Amino acid sequence: MDNYKKIIEEIYLDVKNVDDIGKVANYIPELAHIDENNFGVHLTSINKLSFGFGDCNKKFSIQSVSKILSLTLAYKFEGAKLWDRVDVEPSGNPFNSLLQLEADFGKPRNPFINAGAIVICDVLVSHLKNPKKDFLEFCREISDNKNINYNEKVAESEKISGFRNVALCNFIKSFGNIKNDVDDVLDFYFHICSIEMTCKELSEIFLFLADEQYINKKGESILTESQAKRINAIMLTCGFYDESGEFAFRVGLPGKSGVGGGIVAIHPDEYCITVWSPKLNKKGNSYKGMLFLEKFTTKTVSSIF
Numbered sequence: 001m002d003n004y005k006k007i008i009e010e011i012y013l014d015v016k017n018v019d020d021i022g023k024v025a026n027y028i029p030e031l032a033h034i035d036e037n038n039f040g041v042h043l044t045s046i047n048k049l050s051f052g053f054g055d056c057n058k059k060f061s062i063q064s065v066s067k068i069l070s071l072t073l074a075y076k077f078e079g080a081k082l083w084d085r086v087d088v089e090p091s092g093n094p095f096n097s098l099l100q101l102e103a104d105f106g107k108p109r110n111p112f113i114n115a116g117a118i119v120i121c122d123v124l125v126s127h128l129k130n131p132k133k134d135f136l137e138f139c140r141e142i143s144d145n146k147n148i149n150y151n152e153k154v155a156e157s158e159k160i161s162g163f164r165n166v167a168l169c170n171f172i173k174s175f176g177n178i179k180n181d182v183d184d185v186l187d188f189y190f191h192i193c194s195i196e197m198t199c200k201e202l203s204e205i206f207l208f209l210a211d212e213q214y215i216n217k218k219g220e221s222i223l224t225e226s227q228a229k230r231i232n233a234i235m236l237t238c239g240f241y242d243e244s245g246e247f248a249f250r251v252g253l254p255g256k257s258g259v260g261g262g263i264v265a266i267h268p269d270e271y272c273i274t275v276w277s278p279k280l281n282k283k284g285n286s287y288k289g290m291l292f293l294e295k296f297t298t299k300t301v302s303s304i305f
């Protein structure tokens with residue numbers, strides 16, 4: 001990995017100049033205010049490499065990338081019982097689709113589409129005394145970083161415009177797969193999506209998925225080896241909604257995107273790499289982020305395949 005820094009810098013400069021045909025998400029009004037030219041990358045490796053380029057130290061809205069964190073905590077609480085509430089199959093549909101839920105009797109296809117993430121939030125609301133506070137505490141603890149926070153403006157903006165998520169949550173509740181009050185579950189979901197982090201912070205917090213020996217400051221492991229394997233598997237097959245196949249095909253790593261323009265990708269046993277560029281392609285994934293990671297795994301020959 002000695003040459004990674006040079007390769008990443010070259011690709012960064014190359015992709016920076018590419019004409020970006022994507023568009024910043026504006027269905028959550030607060031997200032539209034971002035400077036669309038932001039572009040940052042950061043890599044953190046198990047063998048202690050840590051470097052980034054561009055806007056890698058600017059906070060941004062991690063949106064659906066947070067779904068890995070909520071899944072991790074729910075999986076810790078529930079173990080394999082969790083899969084009775086949410087499946088592990090790619091949906092092949094947009095992230096906010098309602099289409100399959102009726103045929104599937106309210107059991108979402110996977111924890112990374114909105115429907116699945118809302119069920120995961122319901123599981124956490126059942127387990128946590130003070131969900132918003134306790135979840136933030138969990139994130140701060142696993143990354144040893146007190147500087148992780150919600151962006152209340154973004155959470156509020158999504159609350160007043162999140163009609164589809166409100167519909168999803170109510171629809172799932174009609175099948176009995178939401179146990180708590182719909183407003184409480186959605187308030188928690190909108191807050192989780194509003195978490196802000198930098199590329200550097202993101203590449204640090206997810207190192208536990210690359211390193212099976214990973215333990216936090218308190219000496220506790222975050223997930224068992226088998227649980228980490230499974231979360232990586234769901235990231236590979238479902239992390240990019242109806243573009244998950246394309247991401248595996250072009251990049252070849254487990255990963256997860258968010259409509260804030262962030263992407264996290266894991267190479268098990270090696271590194272976590274993150275990229276942020278707010279303009280999204282038609283499927284809601286960062287246009288330059290995908291391009292950067294494709295060039296990165298190609299040049300370094302470091303996909304998992």
Ligand SMILES: NC(=O)CC[C@H](N)C(=O)O
Nearest residue numbers: 063064095114193258259
């Ligand atoms: N893909 C995403 O990042 C979607 C998250 C966003 N908060 C939503 O619920 O629509």
